[in-house]
Amino acid sequence: MYISMSDRHGGKEKTADAPVDAADRNGVQFRLSPVILWLGLVSLATDISSESAAAVLPLYVTGFLGLSVIAFGIIDGINQGASALVRIAAGWVSDRLGRPKHVALAGYGLSMLARIGFLFAGGFWSLAAAVTGDRIGKGIRTAPRDALITTAAQPEHLARHFGVHRMLDNIGAATGPVIAFLVLMLIPNGYGTVFVISLAFAAIGVAALALAVPNLRTGKASWAVVTPLRASVPVRWQLFREPGLGRLLITSALLGVLTVGDGFIYLVLQARDSFAVYWFPLLYVGTNVVFLLLAIPLGRLADRYGRGKIFVAGHLALVACYLFAAAPFGGTWPTLLCLALLGAFYAATDGVLAALAAQLTPADRLATGIGTVQTVTALSRVAASTAFGVLWFATGPATAMMVVAVLLLAGIPAAFMILRKAQRRVSPA
Structure with a gap:
C-alpha cells in the first residue's frame, strides 16, 4: 500500500490515457515553481554544452577522423544507450537517499569531466570512451532531476511543467549547434574550439545546480532511517510488476528500437543535398527550435487528453x-519539413514520457520508475542505431530510412493497444 500524488484526487484509479478531471483543468491555476525554472536553466547551459559537441560529432567521426558509418553507428549507439548502464541504479540511490540533488549533481559533474576527453580524442576508442563518460553522467542525472521536477510541480499540470523544463532545455539545445555553426564557419575544422566551449558551458551548468537549486526531499525513503539495504531489493522487483509501468516499458522498448538517432537523419539529408559542411550544425537548430516551441502546448494537450x-x-x-x-527529391523546404517533424516528435514524447512514467510509478520509488523507463528506451535505441548503421552500409541511406519508416508505422497501432490499458492502482488515503 502506498499513497502518491494521485491520492490527492480522491484515491481514484487513473489510466494513462484518461483525461484530467474538469476540476483539475479549471480549478487549479498553473503556477511555475522556481525549482523547475532553475533546473531548466541548468539544463539550458548543459544542453549548450552537449549539443554543440553533438552537432559536429557525425562529421567529426565520418569526415575529420575518416571512420565509417558503421563506426558512427556504434558511437551513436553509445551516445543513445551508455546512460542505460546506470539509470536504474541512480534512480534507486536517489529514492533511498530521498535527496535527488546530490545524485543529479554527481551526474552533471561526470559529464563535465568527460568533456575534457573530447579535447584529446583522436580515434575511435578514445572518442568512444569520452562519449561513454558523458552519457553515463547523463544517465546518473536524468531520473533524479525528473524526480525533482515531479516533486516541485503541481500534479494536475505535470506534463506542462515538464514541457516548461524541456522548453528551456531546448533553448540550450538550439543555441549549442548555432555556436558550433559559427565556429566552423569562422575556423575550418575548428572542432577543438567547439569542444572547449562545450566544456565551459558544462561547468556553468554544474555551478548553477550546486548553488541555486534547493535540495528537495522526495518520496518517503531515507538511506539512514527507513529501509535497510537488504530489504529494499524485493521492492525493486515489485516495482517492475506495476501493471501500468510494465505496459509502458513494453511500449517504450517497441518504439525505441525503431527510433533512429538524429545524427543518422542529418547525415541522410546531407548526403542527399550535399550542402556545405559548416551548415550541418544548423540541422540540430531547426529540430530544437520546433521542440521548444511545441513542448508546452503538447504538454498541456497530454495533461488534458491523455x-x-x-x-x-x-x-x-x-x-x-x-x-x-x-x-x-531534396531542397530547402523538404529538409525544413523533416526537421519540423522531428522536433514535433520530441515535443510529443520526451517530457510526456517522463510525466507518464511518474504517473504510473509509486511516489516512494519515483526516480527508480522514471529511470527504469529511460533505461529501456535508451537500450532499445542502442540497438536501433547499431542496426541502422549496418542497414545503411548494406542498402544505402534512402532504402534504410524507408525500411525503418515502414516498420515504425506498423508498430504504432500495436504500441497504442498495449499502452491504452496502462493504469495505476491507487490505494485510498
Missing part, C-alpha cells in the same frame, strides 16, 4: 520525418 495518446501519436511525426528524409 499522456499515453500523445506519446504514441508523436511517433507518427517521426514516420513522416523518415519518409521525407528518404524521398528522392
Whole structure:
C-alpha cells in the first residue's frame, strides 16, 4: 500500500490515457515553481554544452577522423544507450537517499569531466570512451532531476511543467549547434574550439545546480532511517510488476528500437543535398527550435487528453520525418519539413514520457520508475542505431530510412493497444 500524488484526487484509479478531471483543468491555476525554472536553466547551459559537441560529432567521426558509418553507428549507439548502464541504479540511490540533488549533481559533474576527453580524442576508442563518460553522467542525472521536477510541480499540470523544463532545455539545445555553426564557419575544422566551449558551458551548468537549486526531499525513503539495504531489493522487483509501468516499458522498448538517432537523419539529408559542411550544425537548430516551441502546448494537450495518446501519436511525426528524409527529391523546404517533424516528435514524447512514467510509478520509488523507463528506451535505441548503421552500409541511406519508416508505422497501432490499458492502482488515503 502506498499513497502518491494521485491520492490527492480522491484515491481514484487513473489510466494513462484518461483525461484530467474538469476540476483539475479549471480549478487549479498553473503556477511555475522556481525549482523547475532553475533546473531548466541548468539544463539550458548543459544542453549548450552537449549539443554543440553533438552537432559536429557525425562529421567529426565520418569526415575529420575518416571512420565509417558503421563506426558512427556504434558511437551513436553509445551516445543513445551508455546512460542505460546506470539509470536504474541512480534512480534507486536517489529514492533511498530521498535527496535527488546530490545524485543529479554527481551526474552533471561526470559529464563535465568527460568533456575534457573530447579535447584529446583522436580515434575511435578514445572518442568512444569520452562519449561513454558523458552519457553515463547523463544517465546518473536524468531520473533524479525528473524526480525533482515531479516533486516541485503541481500534479494536475505535470506534463506542462515538464514541457516548461524541456522548453528551456531546448533553448540550450538550439543555441549549442548555432555556436558550433559559427565556429566552423569562422575556423575550418575548428572542432577543438567547439569542444572547449562545450566544456565551459558544462561547468556553468554544474555551478548553477550546486548553488541555486534547493535540495528537495522526495518520496518517503531515507538511506539512514527507513529501509535497510537488504530489504529494499524485493521492492525493486515489485516495482517492475506495476501493471501500468510494465505496459509502458513494453511500449517504450517497441518504439525505441525503431527510433533512429538524429545524427543518422542529418547525415541522410546531407548526403542527399550535399550542402556545405559548416551548415550541418544548423540541422540540430531547426529540430530544437520546433521542440521548444511545441513542448508546452503538447504538454498541456497530454495533461488534458491523455499522456499515453500523445506519446504514441508523436511517433507518427517521426514516420513522416523518415519518409521525407528518404524521398528522392531534396531542397530547402523538404529538409525544413523533416526537421519540423522531428522536433514535433520530441515535443510529443520526451517530457510526456517522463510525466507518464511518474504517473504510473509509486511516489516512494519515483526516480527508480522514471529511470527504469529511460533505461529501456535508451537500450532499445542502442540497438536501433547499431542496426541502422549496418542497414545503411548494406542498402544505402534512402532504402534504410524507408525500411525503418515502414516498420515504425506498423508498430504504432500495436504500441497504442498495449499502452491504452496502462493504469495505476491507487490505494485510498
